[in-house]
Amino acid sequence: MSFDLPEGGNPEPPSQMRCVEIVKPGGPDVLRPTTRPIPSPGPDEILIRVRAAGVNRPDALQRAGAYDPPPGASDLPGLEAAGVVVEAGAAVSRWRLGDKVCALLPGGGYAEYATTHADHALPWPDNLRAEQAAALPETxxxxxxxxxxxxxxxxxxxxxxxxxxxxxxxxxxxxxxxxxxxxxxxxxxxxxxxxxxxxxxxxxxxxxxxxxxxxxxxxxxxxxxxxxxxxxxxxxxxxxxxxxxxxxxxxxxxxxxxxxxxxxxxxxxxxxxxxxxSTLRPRSIAEKAAIADALREKVWPLIEAGRIAPVMDSTLPLDDAAAAHARMESSAHIGKIVLIP
Structure with a gap:
């Protein structure tokens, strides 16, 4: 496992992360900052150190108790993120440690670290900031x-x-x-x-x-x-x-x-x-991978050329996830709302 070292150069990798959990079904106020163990990737998965995480309507549905995570997925909300690969499963060959990616997640994006299938990640375009890259996958x-x-x-x-x-x-x-x-x-x-x-x-x-x-x-x-x-x-x-x-x-x-x-x-x-x-979250690993391949071929070159870009509404700290949800549900926003760990 390879992590960015904390200030002061402590060689011990962290074992805990900040995240936001859903205390119980309800409104935005049921989102609570907390600390949990950093997840470990499976053989086909990557672990991402999250630099930014997108906020989406399905997150609010999950918070309200109306959209359960698929079996085996994190119970934390968050379906997309941008960050750096810090660990890869034994079967992963597409990504190396240190690669910058933006990824579709089965859940768990409202955190400092998140896992996803390696085939559901795409390169973080060099011309985009972290919050812009995090706004790409789900939409x-x-x-x-x-x-x-x-x-x-x-x-x-x-x-x-x-x-x-x-x-x-x-x-x-x-x-x-x-x-x-x-x-x-x-x-x-x-x-x-x-x-x-x-x-x-x-x-x-x-x-x-x-x-x-x-x-x-x-x-x-x-x-x-x-x-x-x-x-x-x-x-x-x-x-x-x-x-x-x-x-x-x-x-x-x-x-x-x-x-x-x-x-x-x-x-x-x-x-x-x-x-x-359709709904995206319950679709199979292979189906999501096929969508990622199509985007990589047909859409990512347009993003990298600056011909398409995510429209950004606002960026908030991770601990302000409740405020992010309140803004999204007010429908006052134009474009994407993003959280920064």
């Missing part, structure tokens, strides 16, 4: 697998993403635009609309004052939208069906307004729609 894995793999968005098609100012939304806008789609989004304020249009959205629709179904049909001369990425659910589900073009694909990845809706399936049949969705 880029999610957007790529749902918008491009499941929905098959192609150049020249139209794309609508709800919640455009979120981490997912700002990522989806940039990726869809750079791969040649016309992009529309829904937002809740003029400030968020301006931010999304600056990223490449052709039109940001204020859902408080406008009907996205009517606006998108007008923008597409009545045709509708080819691909819709939905994080809202609830009454958006039937409205998505009305907004979709013939042979459109609607992908659900979260349900901020609820997971149930009344839907006229005759419209689905007549339009030949595909309704699909």
């Amino acid at each position: 880029f894995f999610t957007v790529w697998s749902n918008v491009f793999d499941r929905a098959g968005l192609k150049a020249g098609e139209t794309f609508l993403v709800h919640g455009g100012a979120s981490g997912i939304g700002t990522t989806a806008i940039q990726l869809a635009r750079i791969f040649g789609a016309r992009v529309f989004t829904t937002v809740g304020s003029p400030e968020k609309a301006a931010a999304c249009e600056a990223l490449g959205a052709e039109r940001a629709i204020d859902y408080r004052a406008e009907d996205f179904v009517a606006v998108t049909r007008e923008l597409t001369q009545g045709r509708g939208v080819d691909v819709i990425l939905d994080m809202v659910g609830g009454d958006y589900i039937p409205r998505n069906v009305r907004a979709a073009a013939d042979s459109g694909r609607i992908v659900s990845i979260a349900f901020l307004n609820g997971a149930k809706a009344e839907l006229n399936f005759a419209q689905v049949m007549v339009k030949r729609l595909t309704l699909t969705g």
Whole structure:
């Protein structure tokens, strides 16, 4: 095991780490800073000294007791991080000690050290700061697998993403635009609309004052939208069906307004729609590795060239995880919120 030496040069590696745990299901106040033993990587895993950890909606669901970690994963929240490889399992050949990585985690990111499968890590781009690199994995894995793999968005098609100012939304806008789609989004304020249009959205629709179904049909001369990425659910589900073009694909990845809706399936049949969705965390090691490989080939060169970058909202100390969750759940943020151990 190889660790950065603490100040003073003490040769003994640390055995404990600072982290944030969930005391009980509840609101942001149930997140508590504490100390735990540093985890050990398995044969196919790496141990990362965390320099920054992203904050995501699934973390809040886990905190509320609605999104349990998969078997064998850490019970600590945190699904992405950037840092330095300080230990590698016996079967790991891709990474060396000292490599800078950003990684998708099964959990445990709200800590000074975290483990993950070696194939779920990607190089930390040299042109990004730690907090920017930590903001990449969860959103880029999610957007790529749902918008491009499941929905098959192609150049020249139209794309609508709800919640455009979120981490997912700002990522989806940039990726869809750079791969040649016309992009529309829904937002809740003029400030968020301006931010999304600056990223490449052709039109940001204020859902408080406008009907996205009517606006998108007008923008597409009545045709509708080819691909819709939905994080809202609830009454958006039937409205998505009305907004979709013939042979459109609607992908659900979260349900901020609820997971149930009344839907006229005759419209689905007549339009030949595909309704699909996914969650990332429970997917297999091989599936996540395949997404990482696709990102490394098709997206990482764009990041390294400065053509795409995560949109950053705020950076807070690890011990202020409760404040980070409160800001995320207020929906006042634009882009990603990141914790620094």
